[in-house]
Amino acid sequence: MIEVHPYFRQKALQRLNAQHGILTQAWSPIGGITFYRGNGRSTLEDPVLLDIAQTHGKSAAQVMLRWHLQEGRSVIPKSVKAERIAENFDVFDFTLTAEQVAMIDGLDTDKRSGPDPDSITLQTYNKTIPEA
Ligand SMILES: NC(=O)c1ccc[n+]([C@@H]2O[C@H](COP(=O)([O-])OP(=O)(O)OC[C@H]3O[C@@H](n4cnc5c(N)ncnc54)[C@H](OP(=O)(O)O)[C@@H]3O)[C@@H](O)[C@H]2O)c1
Numbered sequence: 521m522i523e524v525h526p527y528f529r530q531k532a533l534q535r536l537n538a539q540h541g542i543l544t545q546a547w548s549p550i551g552g553i554t555f556y557r558g559n560g561r562s563t564l565e566d567p568v569l570l571d572i573a574q575t576h577g578k579s580a581a582q583v584m585l586r587w588h589l590q591e592g593r594s595v596i597p598k599s600v601k602a603e604r605i606a607e608n609f610d611v612f613d614f615t616l617t618a619e620q621v622a623m624i625d626g627l628d629t630d631k632r633s634g635p636d637p638d639s640i641t642l643q644t645y646n647k648t649i650p651e652a
């Protein structure tokens with residue numbers, strides 16, 4: 521499970537996963553981390569995603585989920601709201617065109633919004649490994 525949303529695709533890591541028969545599962549699949557962090561960019565307000573969403577009568581969140589599925593990723597979006605959970609399941613009655621998929625791929629900034637796994641240590645999370 522790795523951070524993947526339109527602003528951070530991790531293309532090389534996904535290729536490596538595929539080479540090893542590992543299914544890539546996206547966390548923050550609709551870019552939750554881009555709006556939790558308040559860094560001025562939100563995938564939900566991205567004009568490209570909103571334009572594509574309008575052509576299908578869908579939301580930007582649904583377009584992102586469909587993009588993941590069409591590119592073969594597993595996705596687990598998070599919502600505490602029943603209507604959004606239903607919305608997030610309602611992505612099987614439309615198909616993004618190849619051009620739309622390429623436009624979403626083109627939003628990649630190659631910059632993660634979440635923590636870098638290489639910087640996470642037991643100290644970061646104030647944890648210790650108990651003696652057996
Ligand atoms: N973030 C991490 O560091 C991390 C790491 C590993 C695993 N995960 C797991 O991956 C899953 C998803 O990650 P995530 O929560 O970071 O990001 P996410 O699913 O991309 O985004 C969740 C955010 O989007 C909102 N949302 C959900 N559906 C929406 C919709 N249709 N329209 C508008 N807003 C919508 C949610 O708000 P409401 O709840 O208010 O609807 C929440 O603020 C979670 O189960 C999480 O535990 C996360």
